[in-house]
Amino acid sequence: MTWLLILLPFCAAGLAFAVSSARLRAWILPAVGILHLGILSVALTGWRTLPATAWFGLDALGGWVLLVISVLFCICAFYAPAYLALRPDRDHRVLSTCLLAFLALASLLAQARHPGIAWVAMETTTLVSAPLIYFNHNRRSLEATWKYLVIGSVGIALALLGTLFIAYSAHMGGLTEPLRYTRLMENAGLLSRPWLRAGFVLTLVGYGTKMGLAPLHTWKPDAYGETPGLVGALLAGGVTSCAFLALLRIYAVVGAAGEGAFARELMVAFGMVSMVWALVFMVRQTDIKRLLAYSSVEHMGILVFGIGIGGLAARFALFHLAANALVKSVLFLSAGNIHRSYASKQYPFVSGALRRTPVSGWLFLLGFLAITGLPPFAPFLSEFNIAAGALGTGHLASGSAFLILLGGIFLAMSETVVKVVFGTPSAERVRTPYKDTPATTAPLIVALGLALVLGVWLPRPLQNMLDHATATVEGVLSARLEVQP
Amino acid sequence: MGLGRHFHIVLLALAAIAVKGWLIPFLFRRAMRQVHIQREVDPYIGYTVSLMLCALGTGLSLVLAHSLPLKAGTENVLIVPASLATLFTGFLLLVSRRKALTQVVGYLVLENGIYLFALLLVEDMPALVEAGILLDLFVGIFVMGIVINHIRVAFDSTDTRHLAELKD
Known part of the structure; x- marks a missing residue:
């Protein structure tokens, strides 16, 4: 059953490449998105023990991350046909194929029970997302693609070296293949410590590059700035979640080996650096898509910070993965609409969005308020609990710094957002025929609605799943916690 | 050491010879012919300094x-220090050269360093993972090759100095 999650988007990618009608091809995306979400929901409802010898299977952690990606893909996919119809000049054969291939690879990564397979899936994700960034086929998108490829490839190469280091630490301990996560965690005591530590540092740097943690984020503003909002949303919520999952798997092994304190310190430090860096570059940032890219750097920082603090904060860091993905999709897609309408994404060319495109303008404003922690949206719940977790476990300095940084980031972002959303549209702006239609705004409203619902109510099965996922991340693995249909 | 493992190692060696020894150089020669360059002329970091840095890295x-x-x-x-030194050299090449092609060479050197380390584990890694490494290396180069071609068409050169429009 779970094989379908990989096979379906994979076959659909082939189909999308073969279909010659652009309209028909655009509608493959939402069809596959909804089917994938349906299959995943069914797969996640039936709980059964997963044998420790399985090469593939959905556990709570992988299931949670894949659920987030699947929902995000659905939102983007339903937005896609209307968006692509606005860009009749650009052939979207490669775009559609790569989007579907990405979904297949994310499903593979979520189910991989071996660090090698997880790495191959992550690497291939990098390759299929490169053509997405190059969608506009101009010099600027070419530059962004090149930077993304080179920096991303180096990151992924370091992650491979880290994975090999961890394999060698198992080799030193007398373990032989297959080194599945379950086996590594059960025999964590045997792993050679120096190699394990070095391996963790390398995987953190490697997958951290893919996540866009500062100072390894330099590809991010360029890539997010030059792609359509549709791709930006999927990169910011999907590709980063994949890298985060791959990192968490290694983190769990390190935790199980009793080196948790070392890993935690590194995670907290990386999280803090990312938030500070994002804040610095958000000040006076006039390009709305680059602003969102730095916001993504910040939220990746929040994720690793929360995991590093542990306990309550780790649980809400995993919750924040969903909150961030949903609100980021609202922000990127509405920024995309505003970009379409003004033929620019930069203040002062973009101003008075509430008048020009009222629905997208409001969505952008509400998305901004949600992502910076306005109750009752989901990010408020997670950011509040991560701070509470930090302060409650004696991390007074980092907990207070976390709150101060959140405040600073709110101020830095609001400066540009207020100018873009309010005010009057300048008289000499480029006239474009773009008008908000239900097709380009409804998926965003659904995403914002979901973020609102998650902020006040998390269904019981999802709570269970989050609890189990947190336990997996913290390294207390037992076969009971695994799920499979 | 069973027959299966010997077979696996031989297969891997053959694959490495085919991909690293023939396929990638072939792709490179073709790319070099297309963009009409023979060597890097003005790197960000000079040759002497590069050599010194590499010695230091080693x-x-x-x-x-x-x-x-x-x-x-x-x-x-000496596999571990050799692989780390190769990795460092590749990284240095990647950041200190201007031409897109030379940057890809840097990436290949970096990957070679990792491959060297993987030799320590060759008896304990399943074919699946190692095949994945070779495949990804190949596909990575392939995609980079395509992008280089686009850079050449768009800028009439593969100098990455042209790729400096996006900044804060």
């Missing part, structure tokens, strides 16, 4: 490798 690799224990029976193997 020394550091030896020190670093010294602090990592090796499995009994292989303590004297």
Whole structure:
């Protein structure tokens, strides 16, 4: 059953490449998105023990991350046909194929029970997302693609070296293949410590590059700035979640080996650096898509910070993965609409969005308020609990710094957002025929609605799943916690 | 050491010879013919300084490798410092050269360093993972090759100095 999650988007990618009608091809995306979400929901409802010898299977952690990606893909996919119809000049054969291939690879990564397979899936994700960034086929998108490829490839190469280091630490301990996560965690005591530590540092740097943690984020503003909002949303919520999952798997092994304190310190430090860096570059940032890219750097920082603090904060860091993905999709897609309408994404060319495109303008404003922690949206719940977790476990300095940084980031972002959303549209702006239609705004409203619902109510099965996922991340693995249909 | 493992190692060696020895150089020669360049003329970091830095990196690799224990029976193997030094050299090439093609060479050197380390584990890794490494290397180069071609068409050169429009 779970094989379908990989096979379906994979076959659909082939189909999308073969279909010659652009309209028909655009509608493959939402069809596959909804089917994938349906299959995943069914797969996640039936709980059964997963044998420790399985090469593939959905556990709570992988299931949670894949659920987030699947929902995000659905939102983007339903937005896609209307968006692509606005860009009749650009052939979207490669775009559609790569989007579907990405979904297949994310499903593979979520189910991989071996660090090698997880790495191959992550690497291939990098390759299929490169053509997405190059969608506009101009010099600027070419530059962004090149930077993304080179920096991303180096990151992924370091992650491979880290994975090999961890394999060698198992080799030193007398373990032989297959080194599945379950086996590594059960025999964590045997792993050679120096190699394990070095391996963790390398995987953190490697997958951290893919996540866009500062100072390894330099590809991010360029890539997010030059792609359509549709791709930006999927990169910011999907590709980063994949890298985060791959990192968490290694983190769990390190935790199980009793080196948790070392890993935690590194995670907290990386999280803090990312938030500070994002804040610095958000000040006076006039390009709305680059602003969102730095916001993504910040939220990746929040994720690793929360995991590093542990306990309550780790649980809400995993919750924040969903909150961030949903609100980021609202922000990127509405920024995309505003970009379409003004033929620019930069203040002062973009101003008075509430008048020009009222629905997208409001969505952008509400998305901004949600992502910076306005109750009752989901990010408020997670950011509040991560701070509470930090302060409650004696991390007074980092907990207070976390709150101060959140405040600073709110101020830095609001400066540009207020100018873009309010005010009057300048008289000499480029006239474009773009008008908000239900097709380009409804998926965003659904995403914002979901973020609102998650902020006040998390269904019981999802709570269970989050609890189990947190336990997996913290390294207390037992076969009971695994799920499979 | 069963027959299966021998077969696996031989297969891997053949694959490495085919991909690293033939396929990638072939792709490179073709790319070089297309963009009409023979060598990098003005790198960000000069040749002498590059050499010195590489020597320094190699020394550091030896020190670093010294602090990592090796499995009994292989303590004297120089694979770890060699792989770290290769990795460092590749990284240096990647950041200090302007031409897109030379940057890809840097990436290949970096990957070679990792491959060298993987040799320590060759008996214990399943074919699946190693095949994945070779495949990804190939596909990575392939995609980079396509992008280089686009850069050449768009800028009439593969100098990455042209790729400096996006900044804060």
